[in-house]
Amino acid sequence: MEHNRLTDLSESLCTGLRTPTELISEVWTNIARCEARKRIFTVEMEADSRKKAEASFFRYRSGKPLSPLDGLPIAIKDNMDVRGYPTSNGLKTAAEPASHSAEIVLKLEQLGMIVVGKTNLSEIAFTGLGVNPHYGTPPNTVDAAKVPGGSTSGGAAAVGLGLVPVALGTDTGGSIRTPAAWNNLYGIKYTQNAFSSRGVTPLSPFLDAIGFLARHLDDLALVDAALQASDKTRDAEPSDSPLTILIPSHYFFDGMSPDFKEDFDQLTKEMAQQGATVIRQNLPEIDAIARVLGQYGNPVGYEAAANFPALIDDENGLSRAVSDRLASGRAIRDASYQHAIEEIDRIRTRFLAYFDEVSCVLTPTVLSVPPSLTSVQTDLATYQQENARSLHNTRMFNLLNLPTLAMPVPNKSHFSLSISTRPFSETALFSQAKKLEALISQCPITQKPPNGPTNG
CATH class of the missing domain: 3.90.1300.10 (Amidase signature (AS) domain)
Structure with a gap:
């Protein structure tokens, strides 16, 4: 699956050239081969993701996928709750498993996306360098001698190495866009409060924003379009004005x-x-x-x-x-x-x-x-x-x-x-x-x- 476009993966699932179970198996094959996996993922969700891929497979077989994102893998920054798993926020302190998933995670799952794991980050999401002394620092996927950028460092590494086509993160002062720049990726920071922050560990409520990383602009646009179709509160009009x-x-x-x-x-x-x-x-x-x-x-x-x-x-x-x-x-x-x-x-x-x-x-x-x-x-x-x-x-x-x-x-x-x-x-x-x-x-x-x- 390395470096496949999310848009191509979506089309392959919709046309039956590939099944969600095959796709998730490819994801786990790639993760298993990745030497840096323990520095990238704080939590791996293989069993759950395979089970959700089977459910997606049956939806496609019955002709009822939830959205163009159904069956597609995504990684979640570990300052967001996922039901049944602890939220580390980049720290080693013990945490109880979350009783509910963050609202943005629920939205993505309701569109059929499959969470494969939670990704490493700077401690409490509070630096732009991406260094983490507790879990190890995720690699910069362009130059291993450099910092990856943060705080969404694990998400950038997962996307940059082709382990997942898209990653969900947060951005308070550059935490998506800095690692995007330093790993040659696309990254979007939405307007603050474009999405609910329920279930996201707050750093700065005045500035916190949600966003995504991907290798291709069309992939971010595909996720945005699916979220927009399920939420009519944002401006849906494309711009036809000159640049x-x-x-x-x-x-x-x-x-x-x-x-x-x-x-x-x-x-x-x-x-x-x-x-x-x-x-x-x-x-x-x-x-x-x-x-x-x-x-x-x-x-x-x-x-x-x-x-x-x-x-x-x-x-x-x-x-x-x-x-x-x-x-x-x-x-x-x-x-x-x-x-x-x-x-x-x-x-x-x-x-x-x-x-x-x-x-x-x-x-x-x-x-x-x-x-x-x-x-x-x-x-x-x-x-x-x-x-x-x-x-x-x-x-x-x-x-x-x-x-x-x-x-x-x-x-x-x-x-x-x-x-x-x-x-x-x-x-x-x-x-x-x-x-x-x-x-x-x-x-x-x-x-x-x-x-x-x-x-x-």
């Missing part, structure tokens, strides 16, 4: 590696030559949010400390790098937190005016290639510095509450574009992303032979 791209002229390039900056400038220049309208503009709202964070502190730190107070001083519960972040969040005063979220809400409202003139906002997803795993494991200062860099660009779109999709650039390992639209317009986001994908495939810079690993 008018807004590129902020600052912030997202601060500290960027020269290679990434050169590639981004050249790519956007070629996109304009291919017919896209590209507008570069100073966006004062970005500076305003940065000032709010500098003055009051980041709401995610405050909320994380409030959600995990017992872990702050638990020397055996968390690594030093994460416990230090929690301690910093505890230092934020209640009044400062309240001022921060009120100011950010006002800035969010002002920012929406840009979408009256443009179809999307485009930035680089990350500032540079991932750091080496050894460097962040052996030096705390390097860890903290690289963690801040890993989330520098992505966190801004959580703070603005914009649905955002990370898109790999062909033949440019770890180099990824970030495309955002107005809140709750995920259908339009996919429309714009497909136009952008077609556009960049025609740009000369993406045709150059790569110097290293490619997007595959």
Whole structure:
């Protein structure tokens, strides 16, 4: 099944060329061969997944599949409840099996998707590097010497290695999009509250969002379409507007590696030559949010400390790098937190005016290639510095509450574009992303032979 498209797998099940039981058997054959499986999966659900594949087989045989996703495998980040299994949240502390599945997991299962396991993550989903000292760090699937990105590190590894075609994760400041970028994957962060968070361990209720990782844009779109068909609360209208791209002229390039900056400038220049309208503009709202964070502190730190107070001083519960972040969040005063979220809400409202003139906002997803795993494991200062860099660009779109999709650039390992639209317009986001994908495939810079690993 390695690297098969979800769309192709769906078609093969619908046409009878393959059965769900055959597909799940292939999944487990691949997982059994994977040397890194114990660093990728915290929980494996082989018996349950085979039983659910049999039920899917009979639905197809009777001509009554639940959706185009029926019988397709998915991996679930282990900060989400799955009935009958403990939720580790990246920690080794014992947990009771969940009595109910998270609502988003239930939605996927009601569409017929088959959960094969729960995936490893950064401790309490609170770093962008993907390092986990308890279960081991999932591999970066492009360069094994690098960090995988986090916190949805196990999901990215499972997809990148072809163990599953799609993985479900969460994103509070870049936890889907950073590992997507560093593993040459597509990753989407939905608008906050696009899906219920029931059954998802909270890190920052103000910023937490749900999303998915896949190797292909059409695969994410297939999952989105099935979820949209079962939930009419979101904007279902695709965008037929021309591709008018807004590129902020600052912030997202601060500290960027020269290679990434050169590639981004050249790519956007070629996109304009291919017919896209590209507008570069100073966006004062970005500076305003940065000032709010500098003055009051980041709401995610405050909320994380409030959600995990017992872990702050638990020397055996968390690594030093994460416990230090929690301690910093505890230092934020209640009044400062309240001022921060009120100011950010006002800035969010002002920012929406840009979408009256443009179809999307485009930035680089990350500032540079991932750091080496050894460097962040052996030096705390390097860890903290690289963690801040890993989330520098992505966190801004959580703070603005914009649905955002990370898109790999062909033949440019770890180099990824970030495309955002107005809140709750995920259908339009996919429309714009497909136009952008077609556009960049025609740009000369993406045709150059790569110097290293490619997007595959």
